[in-house]
Amino acid sequence: MRARLVVFPIKGRKWCFSRSVDPFAAQTPSGVTPTTVRGLWKKLSSESKPINANAELLVDFISDKMNKAWTGLEKAPEGSMKNKIHGLGLKLLARVKPSEIFLKSISKEVTSIQVSYPPSLDPRLVRRRLRHIAMSGTILHKKYLIGSVTLLPLTSAFMVLPLPNIPFFWVLFRTYSHWRALQGSEQLLKLLPNQTDDADERNNNKKKPQSPTCVLLPSEELCKLLGEASEEGLSEETIVEICKLFHLNKIDVLKYRNLV
Template identity: 35%
Template sequence: MRLFLLPISTRRSLLYCEKLHEKPASERNLLDKLTVKANETWAAWEKDEKAIGSWKKKVTYYGNQALKRIPYEEWGLKTIPALTARRKKAILEGREKYEVIFPGLYMREEKVPETLKKLALDRQAVHRRRLIWSIVIMPFTAPFMLVPVIPNLPFFYVLYRAFSHWKALSGSKHLEFLLKNNGLPTLNPSSVLDEVYTAGLMYPTREISRAAPRPTREEAEKVAKVVEQQTNGGTEDVMVLQRWNGKLIAEQFKLPDMEVEIERAVEQVEKSIKAKEELIEEKLELEKATQTEQTAKDVLPQDVVKAAHRADLVENEIHEKAEEVGKEKKETSRSAEDKVM
């Protein structure tokens, strides 16, 4: 079984498991048949223009938008098959062979075990909790069955989310069992991935990348070094994979389903990094505003400041006149005393 560990940025990676050979129809269990039927129905709805108000196309459009919001880590874990008793026995006996393919220039080999362990364990609690909640919510979607013509979409959505969380949880447990009982899978740094990653960073589009000569090893090493420098010693998260590059990677390994997974992961990580950068900029601007030394007068409107300044001048004039009057009184009293004497 081949596992692909694809860094999307310098801190986040997508795990993708190569699909096993499709079972013939005679060997499919009930779950396999339901999954195939659901996929066929969804694909038919996407093209159906005969429904009243094109409601089927609208449902699939908004449904696909909702699916884009599912974390790419969940999609990746779902590609790993469930851990059956037969697979457990094969892993324990060392008969099941696993290899991890990754771009060696863009992910250090010593980081692979830590990344795999993190992907296997970090989201188990999340998927277990959300699976339970999806099952709990299902009965409350029953009243929607009364809506005519349109099927009970809330029920099917909750059912799908329950299935999705179960698949991701099963995949994470499969990976965890493998790491605990059979050690680390065979690590296979791929020069092909290094070239495709480098081309994605060197060229702006897929078309130019196809027409350009393949990057040399020296060029790949230089680009990888530039990426490492941009992280500022690992403090910054830098994108290393382009969205349009997913198709090229999928073509290299003849795995068409991988393209969608890569594009979805890149889009989510790009948005996450952009949101974090905007938050940091807002924080810096706020800190600049609060760090400037300002008195109460500095933050008052200018007309108020001017009025206060005029009041100060008037007050000073009053004090000066009062002092002059006081001096005059003293001089008058002194002259009166001199006359008396």
């Protein structure tokens, strides 16, 4: 599967890294992840798979349950306890860094990437920036994953209270999120050309064929929209136009501009 990535400066030296949303992805059920604990156990015990594959299946099962629970909170009546918990969850999610969201979007099913960027940028710099965010992700999210896993037993102690164990479910979500971001970082590194490719291209002073797993495509439409940028960064109207053109998530893109 090929993923379309969009890279562009959004405010000063800050760049935005985002993946185009596939409008048909949510409409195509995978049918792989079991929906019940019994089905999960049967799948884990009946098929001889590596430990990593079984761990993936378990994480997907937990993720599916969390998504369904979140949908239930979202549909809760106004003013109810579930509605208040949903509002708190939205505030916590707003603190998640956009780079983490971007890395989570690079799933193991992605076998190649197509990168759209303004032609005013050097393609070698675009590749280096992508490699940097991927390499940083492998270090940071591995560290945060270990920290989140360590906190899970501690927060589970709050289960004895008659209130919803928000700390436990938040740490559980962060564990899952760091797991996916770490996987996305490693997958993105596999798809990007090696640093030696940039050095060879610069030394030979000629354009080499692009890697089959990473195709860089300059976008004139994106360049025209970026021409309206000011010192304070792209305006929200410009960001909305870019998101419409490339099918990006506006909330995630705005996070890049508002980063301190």
